[in-house]
Amino acid sequence: MKRIAYLSAVLAALVFSGCSTKEPAIDATANAAGNGSNGGASSGQTSGTNGSAVINAITNASPADSSANGSAGSQIVSVYFDYDKYDIREDMMGTVKGNADLLKNKTFKLEGNCDEFGSDEYNFALGLKRANAVKTALVNEGVAADSISMVSLGEGNPTCTDKTQECWAKNRRVEVKLP
Amino acid sequence: MRYLLILTFFISALWSADATLEVTKNVGMLPKLAIEDASSVGNDSGTRFHKMLSADMNVVSLFDVDDRYATQSFDNPQAAGIHKDAVYILRYRLVPDGSGGYRTDVKLFQNSLELFSKIYYLKQREMLVFLAHSVAYDINAKMGGGPLEWMKRKVLFVRLSGPRRSDIVAADYTLSYQKVVLSGGMYGFVKWANREQTDFYYTSLSDFHPTIYKVNLATGNRSPVISSDGMAVCSDVSEDGNRLLLTLAPNGQPDIYLYDVRTKTKTRLTDYSGIDVSGQFMGEDRIAFVSNRMGSPNIFSKKISESAIKQVVFEGRNNSTCSTYRDWLVYKAREGRGAFNLHLISLNNSSIRRLTSSGDNDYPRFSHDGEAILHIKHEGSRSMVGIIRLGVNKSFSFPLHIGRMQSIDW
Numbered sequence: 173m174k175r176i177a178y179l180s181a182v183l184a185a186l187v188f189s190g191c192s193t194k195e196p197a198i199d200a201t202a203n204a205a206g207n208g209s210n211g212g213a214s215s216g217q218t219s220g221t222n223g224s225a226v227i228n229a230i231t232n233a234s235p236a237d238s239s240a241n242g243s244a245g246s247q248i249v250s251v252y253f254d255y256d257k258y259d260i261r262e263d264m265m266g267t268v269k270g271n272a273d274l275l276k277n278k279t280f281k282l283e284g285n286c287d288e289f290g291s292d293e294y295n296f297a298l299g300l301k302r303a304n305a306v307k308t309a310l311v312n313e314g315v316a317a318d319s320i321s322m323v324s325l326g327e328g329n330p331t332c333t334d335k336t337q338e339c340w341a342k343n344r345r346v347e348v349k350l351p
Numbered sequence: 352m353r354y355l356l357i358l359t360f361f362i363s364a365l366w367s368a369d370a371t372l373e374v375t376k377n378v379g380m381l382p383k384l385a386i387e388d389a390s391s392v393g394n395d396s397g398t399r400f401h402k403m404l405s406a407d408m409n410v411v412s413l414f415d416v417d418d419r420y421a422t423q424s425f426d427n428p429q430a431a432g433i434h435k436d437a438v439y440i441l442r443y444r445l446v447p448d449g450s451g452g453y454r455t456d457v458k459l460f461q462n463s464l465e466l467f468s469k470i471y472y473l474k475q476r477e478m479l480v481f482l483a484h485s486v487a488y489d490i491n492a493k494m495g496g497g498p499l500e501w502m503k504r505k506v507l508f509v510r511l512s513g514p515r516r517s518d519i520v521a522a523d524y525t526l527s528y529q530k531v532v533l534s535g536g537m538y539g540f541v542k543w544a545n546r547e548q549t550d551f552y553y554t555s556l557s558d559f560h561p562t563i564y565k566v567n568l569a570t571g572n573r574s575p576v577i578s579s580d581g582m583a584v585c586s587d588v589s590e591d592g593n594r595l596l597l598t599l600a601p602n603g604q605p606d607i608y609l610y611d612v613r614t615k616t617k618t619r620l621t622d623y624s625g626i627d628v629s630g631q632f633m634g635e636d637r638i639a640f641v642s643n644r645m646g647s648p649n650i651f652s653k654k655i656s657e658s659a660i661k662q663v664v665f666e667g668r669n670n671s672t673c674s675t676y677r678d679w680l681v682y683k684a685r686e687g688r689g690a691f692n693l694h695l696i697s698l699n700n701s702s703i704r705r706l707t708s709s710g711d712n713d714y715p716r717f718s719h720d721g722e723a724i725l726h727i728k729h730e731g732s733r734s735m736v737g738i739i740r741l742g743v744n745k746s747f748s749f750p751l752h753i754g755r756m757q758s759i760d761w
Contacts, residue, residue, distance in 0.1 A: 256647070256669070281559075288729075289685075289689065289691075289711075292629065292641075292671055292672035292683070292713060292714060293540070293584055293586065293598055293605075293628035293629045293641070293672070294626060294628055294629065294641050294643075294648050294671040294672065295671070296539070296582060296584070296628075297582060297598070297600075297605040297626040297628045298626070300581045300582045300600055300603065300605055301603075301605070301625075301626060303581065303603070304581070304603035304604070307603060321559065321560065321580055322580055322581040322600075322603055323556060323560070323561055323580075323581060323582075324561075324581060324582050325515075325537070325556060326539065326757070327511070327757070328511055328514070328515065328517065328537060328539065328556070328757065329514045329515050329537075330514060331514075333732065335731070
């Protein structure tokens with residue numbers, strides 16, 4: 173019995189001494205800027221003052237990969253074209269310029285897309301010429317030519333499947349894909 | 352006045368229909384044929400085979416086919432009761448072979464006299480429709496009909512199943528048999544690599560650069576042929592399978608190249624700064640192709656060894672795809688928003704015959720004997736396989752129930 177009491181006392185001593193050496197679970201001082209990797213509320217850990225504490229979520233982002241284009245991807249906009257045309261419209265020049273600023277020093281792919289009128293090679297070539305027109309415009313804006321690859325997907329990657337003029341116009345586009 | 356209205360309606364109906372209707376008025380002049388089942392198999396194979404064979408005999412176009420199902424003993428020269436007015440009786444007997452196939456006996460009677468008899472061995476029951484095609488082919492040959500070799504060939508097509516998703520499917524011309532032979536990527540432009548249909552080419556759009564692969568159908572083994580930035584398509588294969596016409600775009604510029612399969616070397620054939628695509632062999636030393644060098648897509652030709660270009664078609668606008676057979680060329684012309692029709696032109700005298708009159712008709716492909724043209728017909732979000740038999744001036748269509756066709760070959 174004495175032996176059990178002794179072991180219990182030693183175990184209790186070990187437990188309490190262990191707790192005393194750990195960092196506190198909620199530490200008001202951990203808020204200090206630049207205090208290692210644990211610092212700051214944005215790290216997803218804890219923050220607070222003496223009287224309260226906030227446990228932040230690790231992330232609020234959606235798990236869906238809405239853009240595989242990295243940080244700049246969400247600001248890159250598709251370039252749209254007229255029916256059977258592959259010259260860049262006046263109203264799309266600003267879009268191309270804006271994209272060029274985001275794409276400098278990046279390697280990326282231009283995907284040419286068409287509406288559903290024609291699954292033949294000519295339609296694919298139209299998609300490619302659209303991609304090539306965007307490539308030329310981006311190079312003119314200072315993007316390195318050898319950082320750009322191209323592919324035509326023809327009618328195979330529609331964003332819209334309705335049978336309307338608006339829908340077909342949405343599919344006649346060039347998209348930028350970052351690796 | 353009433354008769355005038357009826358006549359007006361009849362004429363307008365004729366104008367709006369495909370060429371098929373032009374010849375249906377002759378059906379009454381054809382001898383009546385009935386098909387009878389003598390099988391004792393305990394499943395629906397007998398009735399399924401009856402439907403398949405009836406459909407094929409309609410395509411043969413030598414008979415007025417009575418498609419009512421009836422059974423009769425195999426050797427009985429007399430027709431079943433409901434077929435008493437038939438001149439010809441085509442009778443079959445499916446016998447399970449014990450290993451997943453059928454031995455099939457077939458006889459053709461003309462006015463109770465046996466005209467034809469043959470035994471077929473089908474190794475896989477799922478290929479039942481190919482058995483029907485073989486029987487129809489033989490009956491057509493026996494009756495002296497036009498060439499029908501195409502009926503027994505396998506059809507390959509790319510099926511778009513969703514954005515960036517597609518399959519390559521092997522089928523028969525009626526789409527009764529379908530087998531997915533490649534899936535999981537994004538594909539385009541299937542083309543048989545040889546007459547024997549043992550291998551095929553396709554473009555993978557999933558790779559970093561579009562890449563043409565060659566696949567052996569039996570083993571599924573595939574090997575890359577050539578890649579190009581922007582676009583890589585096998586447009587045509589020479590009769591001996593040793594030369595390919597490719598569309599490649601190494602600098603974003605789609606042009607036509609001749610590719611030697613044995614030496615793996617390529618020669619650039621066109622160098623226009625716009626669009627040159629869809630090269631088609633016209634004999635040994637000439638090609639036809641689609642180009643927008645006159646502002647909109649049209650059909651041109653050139654000798655392989657020379658640079659001079661000749662315009663082939665002077666009618667229509669937006670003529671964006673073609674197929675050739677000897678001195679004949681079929682091309683697609685845009686005729687209004689969403690309306691694309693096929694036209695046949697003789698390269699000897701430039702006479703043009705309109706093959707379809709409505710809808711969205713695409714991707715025409717001549718059969719190897721020139722007797723028929725296979726094509727894709729789109730209707731809304733659905734696709735159909737279309738067959739135009741030039742010799743008998745008839746057309747047929749067979750719906751694809753899932754997905755949309757991108758390309759097709761046979």
